[in-house]
Amino acid sequence: MAMPDPENIFEHHDHRQCRHEAMRQVSDSCARQHLRLTPLRARVLEILLESHRAMGAYEILERLREEGQAGQPPTVYRALEFLVTHGFVHRLERLNAFMACCHVNRGTDKRHEPLFLICNSCRKVAEAPLGVLGRKIDRQAGAMGFVAQSRVVEVLGLCPACRGELENG
């Protein structure tokens, strides 16, 4: 999956293409790390990639049930736990929801922690690189004697489209 144009991460693009490439990358990453991407785990990831937005666990569960797969909450939560632990899916704390990672580690198999942009108007979510901010946050924490292990950075506001609507209409 190509790195999204930073100015257009809210824009549409070829979902099917990006979906298949993401699946392949995750599959490769699992193979390299001897992780088991079981059918259930793969299916949960696919559902997230297909929807291409943040989904609640119970929404995913419903989708699984529609397909005849077994379905109780722990099934989904366990698959999500695996996917989140290995960085293939992100959890949005503010929304109690999950989203497939948009730029899976290419070859590095390293988890990364992004910045999430959550639109207050249309509820769309974009994932952007945290970049140098991650280190700055760690340094800020370090100044208080705190050792940072992971970060949650979520920004709420207006996406380009909704901002435009407010300004024009």
Add this chain to the structure above:
Amino acid sequence: MAMPDPENIFEHHDHRQCRHEAMRQVSDSCARQHLRLTPLRARVLEILLESHRAMGAYEILERLREEGQAGQPPTVYRALEFLVTHGFVHRLERLNAFMACCHVNRGTDKRHEPLFLICNSCRKVAEAPLGVLGRKIDRQAGAMGFVAQSRVVEVLGLCPACRGELENG
């Protein structure tokens, strides 16, 4: 309430003193803004200040009930909504919990969004100023065409005490 020494925000201090000063500041701020700090709202804030840590809504509810006050979930959630809206209490997304603000707006009545340091070991939480990082995060979001309205920044890791224990014991 004095601004905490940045290097000691996890340290103990005179809770009773800081509690009373915080109540007074919130009370003043409400008066200036024509907000109604009702007995219920004041009591919920006091409970949070007394505990001096992050508490779940139901934990607060239980405390209220012990005191004979009426108690159903909406009671607490509504008080918390008021307190959070006006910046007297913060919500910790990662913990589904609430914490009294440690450095209430002094005279400015402006909400501020801090950085939270959550200890993975002892679960203590410290509130630190986000400082210039807030603007940097907004700028990062702005580069994607996004208008930031509010931020969630929570760092998980080890507080000074727990870090010390790991290193020494």
Add this chain to the structure above:
DNA sequence: TTCCGTATTGTTACTTTATAACATTTAATC
């Protein structure tokens, strides 16, 4: 291959967190 131990999934039941909807009370303003 067959057996064994471990990882994964299935299943039941439950806990925790949060909110909708409407009744009642309290408070501010005229």
Add this chain to the structure above:
DNA sequence: GATTAAATGTTATAAAGTAACAATACGGAA
């Protein structure tokens, strides 16, 4: 004091997440 809006009380339920144990599938050793 009557009117209206804000706040609280109350009932019921939705939404999110987990504990505990049973059944199954898988990966490697004998």
